[in-house]
Amino acid sequence: MDNKKFRKHAHELVDWMADYFEEVEDYPVKPDVLPGDISAKLPEKAPQKPESFEVQFDDFKNQILPGITHWQSPNFMGYFPANTSYPSVLAEMLTATLGAQCMSWLTSPAATELEEQVMEWLRKAIALPKPFTGVIQGTASTSTLCALLMARERITNFEVNESGFPNDETFTVYCSSETHSSIEKDVKIAGFGRQNLRNIPVDEEYAMNPEALEEAIRNDLENGLQPTAVVATVGTTGSTAMDPVKAIGEICAKYDVFLHVDAAYAGTALLLPEMRWMNEGIEHADSFVFNPHKWMFTNFDCSAFYVQDEALLVRTFEIMPEYLKTPEDEQVKNYRDWGIPLGRRFRALKLWFVMRSYGIEGLQEKIRVHIQFGQQLKEKIETHDHFELLAPVPLNTICFRFHPNYIDDEKKLNELNEQLLHQIQESGKIFLTHTKLDGKYTIRIVLGNTNLEQRHVDAAWKLIKKTASSLIS
Numbered sequence: 497m498d499n500k501k502f503r504k505h506a507h508e509l510v511d512w513m514a515d516y517f518e519e520v521e522d523y524p525v526k527p528d529v530l531p532g533d534i535s536a537k538l539p540e541k542a543p544q545k546p547e548s549f550e551v552q553f554d555d556f557k558n559q560i561l562p563g564i565t566h567w568q569s570p571n572f573m574g575y576f577p578a579n580t581s582y583p584s585v586l587a588e589m590l591t592a593t594l595g596a597q598c599m600s601w602l603t604s605p606a607a608t609e610l611e612e613q614v615m616e617w618l619r620k621a622i623a624l625p626k627p628f629t630g631v632i633q634g635t636a637s638t639s640t641l642c643a644l645l646m647a648r649e650r651i652t653n654f655e656v657n658e659s660g661f662p663n664d665e666t667f668t669v670y671c672s673s674e675t676h677s678s679i680e681k682d683v684k685i686a687g688f689g690r691q692n693l694r695n696i697p698v699d700e701e702y703a704m705n706p707e708a709l710e711e712a713i714r715n716d717l718e719n720g721l722q723p724t725a726v727v728a729t730v731g732t733t734g735s736t737a738m739d740p741v742k743a744i745g746e747i748c749a750k751y752d753v754f755l756h757v758d759a760a761y762a763g764t765a766l767l768l769p770e771m772r773w774m775n776e777g778i779e780h781a782d783s784f785v786f787n788p789h790k791w792m793f794t795n796f797d798c799s800a801f802y803v804q805d806e807a808l809l810v811r812t813f814e815i816m817p818e819y820l821k822t823p824e825d826e827q828v829k830n831y832r833d834w835g836i837p838l839g840r841r842f843r844a845l846k847l848w849f850v851m852r853s854y855g856i857e858g859l860q861e862k863i864r865v866h867i868q869f870g871q872q873l874k875e876k877i878e879t880h881d882h883f884e885l886l887a888p889v890p891l892n893t894i895c896f897r898f899h900p901n902y903i904d905d906e907k908k909l910n911e912l913n914e915q916l917l918h919q920i921q922e923s924g925k926i927f928l929t930h931t932k933l934d935g936k937y938t939i940r941i942v943l944g945n946t947n948l949e950q951r952h953v954d955a956a957w958k959l960i961k962k963t964a965s966s967l968i969s
């Protein structure tokens with residue numbers, strides 16, 4: 497492909513992209529394919545001879561697109577959103593074109609300095625106090641891994657980095673039984689051992705019980721173990737439950753345990769002054785993560801990781817081989833020392849575009865509307881004779897089940913709701929997912945897509961009710 501062809505095809509793609517965004521809600525949200533359907537259409541070997549862009553683009557439309565789940569459809573209401581937006585996509589085009597590696601200041605000074613600045617903008621916008629300072633990581637999973645590694649090095653005075661784990665010591669980590677699965681994965685990778693992760697029980701609202709946390713820490717201390725880190729979740733993945741950061745933070749301060757706050761999804765709501773209660777006590781946290789790539793209209797990947805002790809973070813990750821030394825090292829940030837990978841994409845650009853295109857007020861307005869959608873639908877579900885709310889709804893994630901008042905058997909209710917979700921999914925009209933809360937099969941609906949409007953919410957509720965009644969008639 498030469499420059500002339502690139503220009504032509506790029507224009508064609510932009511037209512396709514704009515059409516896609518206009519039409520995305522008309523696609524079946526979930527593709528109608530079986531495992532192996534897509535790969536069966538693909539040749540076993542890469543072509544020996546060059547193929548034209550026209551052929552490739554046709555294959556994209558005919559072979560790939562039918563196997564895509566349309567996350568950007570306003571009818572996508574499963575998991576948590578992975579929102580994009582026009583300004584974010586435009587910035588990604590520039591990032592891909594520059595193809596810059598942003599590992600040191602020197603390898604792209606503007607990328608480093610823009611990242612510093614947008615992370616400060618974001619810190620102020622979500623009212624995270626100083627001295628929190630931020631860096632963009634790929635995912636919340638990796639951010640939390642960084643936090644656990646910082647905790648590990650802090651408690652061992654950097655000894656694990658130097659000589660590995662001491663034989664005679666056991667380091668323990670604490671999270672609630674509703675915590676995201678990435679914590680367990682991170683605990684394994686960081687070398688703590690899964691057995692040393694304590695799942696602290698939750699209260700009836702699915703938030704961590706701080707008394708039980710303190711008891712577990714004390715118990716481990718009495719047994720000669722080393723309580724190392726607590727992960728509190730602000731907005732659990734199951735039901736957006738809010739662990740009490742303040743109470744947990746005070747316990748961490750008392751026992752000198754590292755506190756990491758995982759607000760991967762809910763953190764975006766901190767843009768709203770009326771939602772900042774979620775982060776009360778955040779000054780006790782050593783680190784905090786939230787994902788603009790979930791609810792804040794910024795393409796995956798963009799995870800905002802903040803730490804209070806910048807020196808601890810850098811000392812945990814720093815390496816200085818000769819070929820990476822630069823004359824400015826003393827004066828600048830080298831983000832390769834702020835996390836796991838060396839190479840880094842220029843991700844600050846899309847955050848910059850998003851924050852400037854919407855403005856803080858524009859972002860707040862969208863988030864507020866999403867929360868209102870959530871509260872309105874929550875009321876409808878709560879007051880409906882045949883539906884039951886299964887968890888509090890602090891934001892816009894609603895956990896519910898179909899519960900006709902003549903069915904009491906829990907097993908039957910679980911089966912019924914599994915069937916309901918399956919039928920909704922197969923319709924391709926909306927996309928919902930499930931979890932289990934207190935053993936109950938729970939349907940989750942999340943009302944946070946970039947282009948979500950009232951009419952989508954109304955249509956979704958209508959479809960849920962209709963599908964449910966068809967199951968019992």
Ligand SMILES: *Cc1c(COP(=O)(O)O)cnc(C)c1O
Binds near residue numbers: 576733799
């Ligand atoms: C989504 C989620 C994660 C994982 O986010 P990634 O960026 O995909 O790693 C972690 N914690 C919580 C609470 C989440 O909701």
